[in-house]
Amino acid sequence: MKIVSDFLVIGTGIAGLTYALKVADRGTVALVTKRDIDVTATQLAQGGIASVFSTEDSFADHARDTIVAGSYLSHPDIVDLVISSGPKSIQALIDWGVNFSRNDNQQYDLTREGGHSFRRILHAKDSTGREIERALVEAVMRHPNIILYQHHIAVDLITSAKIGLACSTKNHCLGAYVLDKNSNTVITFEARFTALATGGAGKVYLYTCNPDIATGDGVAIGWRAGAHVANMEFMQFHPTTLYHPHAKSFLISEAVRGEGAILRRADGYAFMADYHPLKDLAPRDIVARAIDNEMKKHGDDCVFLDITHKSTEYIIDHFPMIHETCLGYGIDMKVEPIPVVPAAHYLCGGLQSDAHGETNITNLFAIGEVACTGLHGANRLASNSLLEGVVFADRAAAICLSRLEQTPTPPAVIPAWDSGDATDSDExxxxxxxxxxxxxxxxxxxxxxxxxxxxxxxxxxxxxxxxxxxxxxxxxxxxxxxxxxxxxxxxxxxxxxxxxxxxxxxxxxxxxxxxxxxxxxxxxxxxxxxxxxxxxxxxxxxxxxxx
CATH class of the missing domain: 1.20.58.100 (Fumarate reductase/succinate dehydrogenase flavoprotein-like, C-terminal domain)
Structure with a gap:
């Protein structure tokens, strides 16, 4: 079976859905996801999306915070590009129907997270990702040029080099082989442009706050096809995930510390002052190592995140989903600290891409967590991930549309998937x-x-x-x-x-x-x-x- 489209998008988080919507008015889009459309890391994002929306803030301040958090490995040109593009890209989300939280004056209710000098995090209470995913899914489902393929998983990319086709001197991406999980058959998806938006790889680790889908698919299939990878050693461990035998590493948002929560040992000691001048608002790498060290030094299974000094009304208003989830596990964050431990969270490396999200394989784009753009360096600044996803989706879409008329459809010589002598496994x-x-x-x-x-x-x-x-x-x-x-x-x-x-x-x-x-x-x-x-x-x- 063969499916031909102008654009193939693999992944349905903020990056994949934004890219699909940006290109769909000019061509047909095949949108592939290995589970339901809204089973994504974006859906689970709590804290928000970082951008300069306050007159007290500036692009230069946001850039400085990003570079410091990234341990000076971030690419300054990419940092400036992403941060300066932030307000316009976020406005596109708003235009698609995303409702960010506002204060009593109807201004955006900006919050602050670790590593940020100012309040610059737009959020929808503590369910920002869910709100973004909802709006983008609704927009995608309304668009006549986008065809959704749920419960399909990419097997490998199809490239000109792989099938022995001469496309000038460069290797071109021509689509992908995709397993239809419903029928257990492999389908050939052919496209002029392929965008990998498959997210991260937290499931490589035993403990992670990522969804089960985060198995590094895009990085693996891109690398096997010939795409370079960069900075894979920089896996971010989120400092605060709920410590409970049945919680499956539920993430406690960075915004909880941003609003004043204090990390304490079991004996009540607030230890972050021993590790960094910003104390509980230090960058994530420092906080995660501090927690790890305190647990090992004192033989504790976890540490505790304490926001009980805030009023009941404040906690419920700012963190309704976290509050409700903790209550479900018998923990009342209004009157007792939350037990937390670090867990694998975000891959700062990935497929190496340029300022438009393109890899070293022509017409293969990597956007979102699957990519290494140069923004995050050695450590991602909190809430820069959703920003990167939406900005690079826009930039990748723009360059693809500029090439659309000059890019032919894939040739008819692409072979169908051949299973050879493979048999069903009994092991x-x-x-x-x-x-x-x-x-x-x-x-x-x-x-x-x-x-x-x-x-x-x-x-x-x-x-x-x-x-x-x-x-x-x-x-x-x-x-x-x-x-x-x-x-x-x-x-x-x-x-x-x-x-x-x-x-x-x-x-x-x-x-x-x-x-x-x-x-x-x-x-x-x-x-x-x-x-x-x-x-x-x-x-x-x-x-x-x-x-």
Whole structure:
């Protein structure tokens, strides 16, 4: 089966939906998502979206905060571009029907989060992502040029190099092979332009506040197709997720600390003053390491986030969803501190993209968390993620539309998916076992604090598992679980490989072997070339062959 469109969009969070809406008036859009359309990381975002909307604030202040949080690895030109584009991009969300919270004067109720100098976070109470997703989904479902394919998961990209087609001297993306989970058949999706908006990779780790869909699919299929990846060692661990056996790492928004909550040990001691002048409003990497250190030093299972000094009315008004969720687990945040622990949250690295979101593969775009644009550097500033997603969706759409008339439809020579001699598997336990082992390995050896010895141990085990998976992959018919296992193993290896290359501690990458920053040797991105691609070097890049 073959489906042909002008634009193929894989992923339905803020980046994918915004891109689809921006291009749909000029062409047909195939919108692919591996579960329901609104099962996304965007849907779970609580805190908000950062942008300069106050006269007290400025683009320069927002840029400075972003670069400081990113441990000076952010690209200044990209930082300026994204931040200056913020108000216009957020206005587009408002035009599509997003209702951000307002104060009594009907001005936007701006809040503040860790690492920010001013109140600049637009939000919809503590369910900002849900409100953004609602408005964008409604707009997408109304558009006649957008066809939605739910419960479809991308297997691999189709490129001119892969099928032996000469498209000048560059490798071009021509679409993707996609598994229809409903019929368990692989469909060929052909498109002039392909946008990967698949989100992050939190499920590579045992404990994460990401949704189950966050298995690094876009990074894995992009890298296998030849796209370069960058800064994969910088996995952000959110400092405060709910510690409860049944909570499945429910995230407690950064905005709770932004509105005055204090981190305390079990004995009540407020420890953040020992780690940073901003105390509880320090950047996330510092707060996560502080919590990790306090737990290990005192043998505690968690620390506590205390906002009980605020009034009942204030807490319920500002954090209705968090309050209700905590109550469901028997925790009343109005009168008792919330038990919290860090968990894998946001991948600051990803597919390396330019100022328009394009990868080194022509007509393949990476937008949102799947991309490494240069904005976040070594650590993402809170609430810059939704901003990056909407800004780069707009920029990617603009460049695609400018090329639309000059870009032909994919050629008819693209082969259909061939399963060869693969058979149904009767050993699904192998998939489940390897999935669990990879995630435990990453949590134990490639977590908040690392060492060369731990990283090498992780790499040795991941290589062995990867060989087992590759053999399994070619012998048995595809399933969604097998595709995701293959992808998280690929992403895990890229994270470890990147971490081994950076012989310093910077931002989210902290190693006991090299505890200090080394600007002389490592003030640049860590880049791993795409599979079977030639090595290219530049001033801001470390590039390695794939070993």
């Amino acid at each position: 699904e336990v192998i998939v489940a076992h390897n999935w669990d082992e990879i995630r435990r390995c990453m949590w134990n050896y490639v977590g908040i604090v690392r060492s060369d010895k731990r990283l090498q141990r992780a790499m040795n085990r991941i290589k062995l598992i990867q060989r087992e998976i590759n053999e399994y992959y070619w012998n048995f018919l595809l399933t969604s679980d097998l595709i995701e296992l293959r992808n998280i193993t690929t992403v895990a290896r890229l994270i470890v490989q990147s971490a081994l290359m950076r012989k310093e501690s910077r931002g989210l990458h902290y190693t006991i072997d090299y505890p200090e920053k080394d600007d002389e040797r490592f003030l640049h991105d860590t880049v791993i070339r795409g599979l079977n691609q030639p090595i290219k070097e530049s001033r801001r890049q470390i590039v390695t062959a794939n070993k």
